Amino acid sequence: MIILEFRYKAAGDSSILMELDVGIDKDINKLIIHLSNIIEEKTSEGFGEVIIGYRSLLVQYNPLTMSYYQAVEKLKQLKFAENNKSHEKRRHIEIPVLYGGEVGPDLESVAIHNNLSPKEVISIHSEAHYLVYFLGFTPGYPFMGGMSKRIATPRLENPRISIPPGSVGIANNQTGIYPVESPGGWRLIGQTPLRLYNQQAKQPFLLRAGDSVTFKEIQIDEFNEIKKQVELGDYIPVIKIDNNNNIYTDSQKGGISYL
Structure with missing residues (x-):
């Protein structure tokens, strides 16, 4: 089982950088893509576009509806399933x-x-x-x-x-x-x-x-x-x-x- 432990950093006034201490890895890439899809489905909760990196996600959020700290807490509470069917078909x-x-x-x-x-x-x-x-x-x-x-x-x-x-x-x-x-x-x-x-x-x-x-x-x-x-x-x-x-x-x- 892969445990994802992200570091959270403010990136401007409306984005959060989520980083992992890992190298370039195809299995991590699958999970990163899966996480981005989950977060982008949370538009009703104030999240927006997610930009993918090798070991990071840049998450946009609406600062008018929640603070940086509230956004980070919401991200930490999301459940990220490793076995996701959305990436079975490549x-x-x-x-x-x-x-x-x-x-x-x-x-x-x-x-x-x-x-x-x-x-x-x-x-x-x-x-x-x-x-x-x-x-x-x-x-x-x-x-x-x-x-x-x-x-x-x-x-x-x-x-x-x-x-x-x-x-x-x-x-x-x-x-x-x-x-x-x-x-x-x-x-x-x-x-x-x-x-x-x-x-x-x-x-x-x-x-x-x-x-x-x-x-x-x-x-x-x-x-x-x-x-x-x-x-x-x-x-x-x-x-x-x-x-x-x-x-x-x-x-x-x-x-x-x-x-």
Whole structure:
């Protein structure tokens, strides 16, 4: 049985930071997600959005209806069940990636740093199964665990001012995908033609905390074809539910399946 002992800290005048003294762990991640869902169901009691971290929750509350100390006491009294059915079904999303070249300018440096060939880096990166621990930094940016130490590489000493959306990067022992154009210091090894963030969609984020992700190497022709379909709103990524292998798609035009 996992016992969660949180530290509570004030974060501004309407938020509470709940922290655990643990490392990055997939089982803790399940519980963190479960806790966030329970708290967000307590809107009638004055709680609002919950932001997830590796080992933390940032909980918003209404300071007009309760004080910080009252909010903390309410959080302490919540019963958090470990065996929750809401996470028995985990989504699995396959992300197509064009590796190297102009879209992956740091693939070579990652290979050199780890005494590997670029092909070996691609193989190792695309063979792993990743867990989305949380979204942050920019809208829809997935922080994922599960990358092999064999391709771990430090961040760039001088971050880039602008990184194109869809860029796949490596920083230390993590991999991630830039959903929107932004500055960043992760080493870029490729790019996906998928949109991770669509502000106009009913569900704007392709990925969610708790999702399982794999990367699939594609070539330039397939990259351009998928990108064209995405821009037209015709591309429908396949999202699988791991526990029973059901496949769900969304035929809605103008957006991506964010089930």
